[in-house]
Amino acid sequence: VTQALNFNIYGTRRGNHEVMVRGTFANIRLRNFLVPGTEGGWTVHFPDGEPLTIYDASLKYQAEGVPVGVIAGKEYGSGSSRDWAAKGPRLLGVRAVMAQTYERIHRSNLIGMDILPLQFRVGETPETLELTGFETYTIEGIADGVAPGKPVTVRARRDDGTERVFTAISRIETPDEVAYYRHGGILPYVLRQLMKT
Amino acid sequence: MVDNCLNSFNCRSTLTVGGESFEIFRLDELGRAGVGGVSHLPFAIEILLENMLRHENGRSIQKGDIEALARWNPAGNPEKEMAFTPARVLMQDLTGVPALVDLAAMRDAIQRLGGDSRRINPLQPTDLVIDHSVQIDRQRRLHQAAKWRDAGLEL
Numbered sequence: 351v352t353q354a355l356n357f358n359i360y361g362t363r364r365g366n367h368e369v370m371v372r373g374t375f376a377n378i379r380l381r382n383f384l385v386p387g388t389e390g391g392w393t394v395h396f397p398d399g400e401p402l403t404i405y406d407a408s409l410k411y412q413a414e415g416v417p418v419g420v421i422a423g424k425e426y427g428s429g430s431s432r433d434w435a436a437k438g439p440r441l442l443g444v445r446a447v448m449a450q451t452y453e454r455i456h457r458s459n460l461i462g463m464d465i466l467p468l469q470f471r472v473g474e475t476p477e478t479l480e481l482t483g484f485e486t487y488t489i490e491g492i493a494d495g496v497a498p499g500k501p502v503t504v505r506a507r508r509d510d511g512t513e514r515v516f517t518a519i520s521r522i523e524t525p526d527e528v529a530y531y532r533h534g535g536i537l538p539y540v541l542r543q544l545m546k547t
Numbered sequence: 548m549v550d551n552c553l554n555s556f557n558c559r560s561t562l563t564v565g566g567e568s569f570e571i572f573r574l575d576e577l578g579r580a581g582v583g584g585v586s587h588l589p590f591a592i593e594i595l596l597e598n599m600l601r602h603e604n605g606r607s608i609q610k611g612d613i614e615a616l617a618r619w620n621p622a623g624n625p626e627k628e629m630a631f632t633p634a635r636v637l638m639q640d641l642t643g644v645p646a647l648v649d650l651a652a653m654r655d656a657i658q659r660l661g662g663d664s665r666r667i668n669p670l671q672p673t674d675l676v677i678d679h680s681v682q683i684d685r686q687r688r689l690h691q692a693a694k695w696r697d698a699g700l701e702l
Contacts, residue, residue, distance in 0.1 A: 361641040365648045433645040526607045
């Protein structure tokens with residue numbers, strides 16, 4: 351067992367996914383609107399509503415086969431470390447992010463890790479769409495193929511069965527990004543290219 | 548030699564220095580190709596332009612991308628991203644280590660798929676600087692070199 355004194359900084363553990371995935375979304379100033387009044391890497395597990403760390407909740411969701419998403423505001427991904435900021439969420443089971451705007455490089459890195467970056471239309475926010483994060487989301491139109499700037503339909507189903515349906519923009523921007531996303535990220539893409547030749 | 552370069556503007560040329568030949572991409576050919584002169588461009592844009600000419604593949608770098616950059620307008624507010632293909636990579640310690648781990652994971656994966664793990668390598672010359680993560684457990688003690696050697700560290 352590693353004593354707390356020897357934990358060192360995340361930087362020295364960046365080769366260790368077991369550490370880094372637990373550190374993803376663990377910033378002590380992070381405020382998740384799903385768990386008001388908390389700071390740090392907390393969330394609730396649905397449908398039971400149990401408050402858990404994001405890592406523990408992700409283990410439960412992965413065991414249940416439930417993909418998860420992130421709903422965010424502006425400049426999502428700003429100040430993030432580029433090596434783990436997208437890989438960590440992917441290992442937590444995140445398959446899509448919905449944000450008002452993205453930090454430029456993080457948006458591309460999400461695609462490299464097979465996470466779909468969706469953007470609310472101009473003038474729309476989680477607030478104007480009355481999204482709380484307590485809905486079940488369906489993103490339509492991805493299996494037909496992705497293309498730069500393609501609009502997709504998002505259905506947010508509330509517990510009472512009512513739905514909020516809105517259009518979001520797929521922020522897959524370049525032909526390379528389309529190829530990465532189709533292959534499940536940049537690493538499978540490169541592997542398959544190498545296996546072909 | 549850039550084999551898959553489309554060379555749409557016929558900029559590819561050879562420069563011979565001291566008996567050695569180098570493949571170059573001549574920016575002045577862009578003027579002759581009807582794109583317009585580029586001599587007024589800042590040097591940094593010229594470097595990016597040369598990089599795009601060298602790696603034009605019709606997919607991630609298309610003819611139109613090169614023309615757009617050649618007509619760079621300092622007052623413009625472009626929203627489009629441009630491709631850049633590094634010729635060398637210098638990896639910083641803390642962020643370079645995960646890249647090594649990814650390469651190792653890909654070697655495992657290609658082996659599982661029945662491929663040759665030796666094919667997984669950086670495509671560009673790559674250096675990794677280890678400085679931040681160097682830790683000093685002992686210092687200024689006698690026979691330090693011998694202790695390091697005993698610990699398996701070569702000096």
